[in-house]
Amino acid sequence: MTSVKIYPSSFPNSEEELFLKLVLSHNDAFRALWEEWKSRVVFDNIDHATMRLLPLLYLRLQSLKIEDSLVGRIKGVYRYAWYKNQRLLESTRQVVELLEKQNIPVLLMKGVPLLLTAYKNPGARFSGDIDLLVHPADALRAMEVLHAYSCVPKGHLYPSTRNLSYESILKHFHEVSFVNDHEIEIDLHWRIFENEHKMSSELIWKNAVPLEIQSTQCLMPCTEDLLIHVIVHGAEYNTHRTLRWVVDAITLIKNQPIDWQKLLLHTIEHDCVIEMQTACSYLVKTFNVNFPESFLKNLSNRSVSNEKQIAYVNSSNEQRFHPFGNLWFLMRLYRESTPTRSKPFLDFICEQRGLKRRQDILTHTWKTYQKQFQKIFQ
Numbered sequence: 013m014t015s016v017k018i019y020p021s022s023f024p025n026s027e028e029e030l031f032l033k034l035v036l037s038h039n040d041a042f043r044a045l046w047e048e049w050k051s052r053v054v055f056d057n058i059d060h061a062t063m064r065l066l067p068l069l070y071l072r073l074q075s076l077k078i079e080d081s082l083v084g085r086i087k088g089v090y091r092y093a094w095y096k097n098q099r100l101l102e103s104t105r106q107v108v109e110l111l112e113k114q115n116i117p118v119l120l121m122k123g124v125p126l127l128l129t130a131y132k133n134p135g136a137r138f139s140g141d142i143d144l145l146v147h148p149a150d151a152l153r154a155m156e157v158l159h160a161y162s163c164v165p166k167g168h169l170y171p172s173t174r175n176l177s178y179e180s181i182l183k184h185f186h187e188v189s190f191v192n193d194h195e196i197e198i199d200l201h202w203r204i205f206e207n208e209h210k211m212s213s214e215l216i217w218k219n220a221v222p223l224e225i226q227s228t229q230c231l232m233p234c235t236e237d238l239l240i241h242v243i244v245h246g247a248e249y250n251t252h253r254t255l256r257w258v259v260d261a262i263t264l265i266k267n268q269p270i271d272w273q274k275l276l277l278h279t280i281e282h283d284c285v286i287e288m289q290t291a292c293s294y295l296v297k298t299f300n301v302n303f304p305e306s307f308l309k310n311l312s313n314r315s316v317s318n319e320k321q322i323a324y325v326n327s328s329n330e331q332r333f334h335p336f337g338n339l340w341f342l343m344r345l346y347r348e349s350t351p352t353r354s355k356p357f358l359d360f361i362c363e364q365r366g367l368k369r370r371q372d373i374l375t376h377t378w379k380t381y382q383k384q385f386q387k388i389f390q
Contacts, residue, residue, distance in 0.1 A: 094135030
């Protein structure tokens with residue numbers, strides 16, 4: 013397979029790769045990498061992305077019976093993740109049962125299926141929220157059911173969706189977030205990604221497999237679709253960094269049977285060829301992941317349009333810059349939330365960005381551009 017020379021900024025940097033190699037290393041290489049990582053890290057300054065993977069590091073330390081002054085602290089992180097995930101799994105069961113009673117099929121995505129099938133340990137990684145996929149035709153009803161169940165729409169905490177009806181949210185978004193009375197976030201999806209990505213929800217539903225969560229039955233993506241979703245989602249630019257996609261992908265490949273021909277076909281049907289090409293090249297080059305040669309060859313032979321390549325570069329590197337967000341999108345929200353035009357558009361922008369006066373818009377724009385230039389030239 014042709015190696016990619018420059019990987020997106022969303023991929024791990026050299027320091028992050030050292031930690032990932034530590035967590036994923038063979039037993040005979042672990043101790044040396046552990047000592048190297050300790051010598052280069054101030055534990056109290058560990059970043060958010062690394063912190064979310066410390067439970068997995070603890071499981072490696074425990075399995076190798078390594079004693080160290082840091083082990084107790086890392087064990088504390090593991091126990092906290094285990095506790096948080098137990099609450100998350102119980103909330104997931106309740107939400108699935110609630111929707112199923114209303115004849116709304118539910119497909120669980122991302123963290124929960126990974127915990128239950130690939131890791132098989134509820135404490136192995138932090139999972140911050142519950143990701144549910146419903147059919148678009150069921151989305152409005154699902155929103156109403158969750159709202160009636162004392163789940164507060166998270167959008168009510170942000171200006172963008174505060175005054176929108178559920179119908180408007182369904183039209184303009186691909187998901188809506190709720191928070192239940194245990195302060196657990198529930199992300200209700202009716203599409204996998206925003207409109208610009210073609211990953212097919214219909215194909216995921218068609219190939220879904222059963223999943224049992226605390227004796228409650230629901231669905232999850234087949235292993236091949238779950239791996240594609242992990243890779244595509246992980247390649248998106250995120251200010252919190254997305255190291256977990258590497259561990260999730262390698263753990264899936266290691267612990268679950270993969271139909272490589274099916275993976276190739278689904279990659280093509282989901283229009284995720286460039287994401288899969290780049291991720292596989294990176295995993296082979298950096299972590300020596302063993303993919304079947306025929307799969308890599310057939311994947312490498314797939315051509316990708318210039319338009320798709322540009323879209324991938326934009327989504328996987330620094331986010332495109334808009335001082336107020338996408339102006340056309342703001343105008344659509346304005347029309348939806350103020351149909352009588354009782355509020356001037358400039359006042360609407362002030363409300364969206366927490367500005368007190370119209371005059372503050374220019375100051376806000378200038379400061380935002382300054383921050384962007386500093387990132388570019390630092």
